[in-house]
Amino acid sequence: MIITAPYAGPVSFPLLVGKELGKIDIDLRNSCKTSIIGDVILDSITNIASLGLDYKIVAAVYIDMYSILGDKNSKKLFTLRAGTLADMNARLYALYTGKEVINTDSRTAIEMAQKGYMAIVGNEIKLGESLEDEFKALGILSPSCIIYSHLDNNKNILDYYNKGISLISSMPKESAYVISSYSEYYQFDIMKEIVSRYNHRLTENKNEIKKSLELYSKVFPPVATLSL
Known part of the structure; x- marks a missing residue:
């Protein structure tokens, strides 16, 4: 096997x-x-x-592998390259919160979060609020x-x-x-x-x-x- x-x-x-x-x-x-x-x-x-x-x-x-950075009230959501699980999770989150997903690199995502936008990145990039906890609160937590x-x-x-x-x-x-x-x-x-x-x-x-x-x-x- x-x-x-x-x-x-x-x-x-x-x-x-x-x-x-x-x-x-x-x-x-x-x-x-x-x-x-x-x-x-x-x-x-x-x-x-x-x-x-x-x-x-x-x-x-x-x-629980992703962190939320920045302002969750932002209408713009920065995340990693298209097609990654981070991107898929960002798009799922955006579907339920009405946000625009913008794909970028990890450094830019962090910079945009520091400027007041929202970002979703892997925990290894920067720890923040648990995306899993946010999904649970929205009723969309799943494996x-x-x-x-x-x-x-x-x-x-x-x-x-x-x-x-x-x-x-x-x-x-x-x-x-x-x-x-x-x-x-x-x-x-x-x-x-x-x-x-x-x-x-x-x-x-x-x-x-x-x-x-x-x-x-x-x-x-x-x-x-x-x-x-």
Whole structure:
């Protein structure tokens, strides 16, 4: 069984930590660096919808990975490049709050927030108010990442994922080191400060997953084609 996930994406963190600190024996590969399609794929719901595969969603993951900066009353909302999960979340937020989404780079997003506009950025860029908390207040909180598989039995992968979540909680500093080392993106000093913020929660609840499909299909229609 080959499992693929983007090592720079928080959805991969529990498996990276489980593999390294929990000695879980899995064939985990970085989807940012391989063209191999895994038997099991972990990624954002919108990225997976772009793959066009005949797999099924076996679970989904809540991850508190984005921060709100600046003034939430601003009608202009700055976020990262188009097509990223940050962009999709910004567009979902804008749909319910009547804002205009403007794509830019992280530095400009921070600068515009400092000038009184609103921005949504990854926690590793700058910590602010939790976007997840804001979504919850609006009634649109749903898991933004999924575990997608063509296998009949996925119990082991879900058990491994939950073990990784537990390890991140009990060994945050060690987990931060593993994540920063494998990802080749996050700096250790930053990751050790934010690793507990992600608060990964795995769900197999079909109603929660259906809510995610319904919401994200509003900003990225191919999401509606994904199967449970």
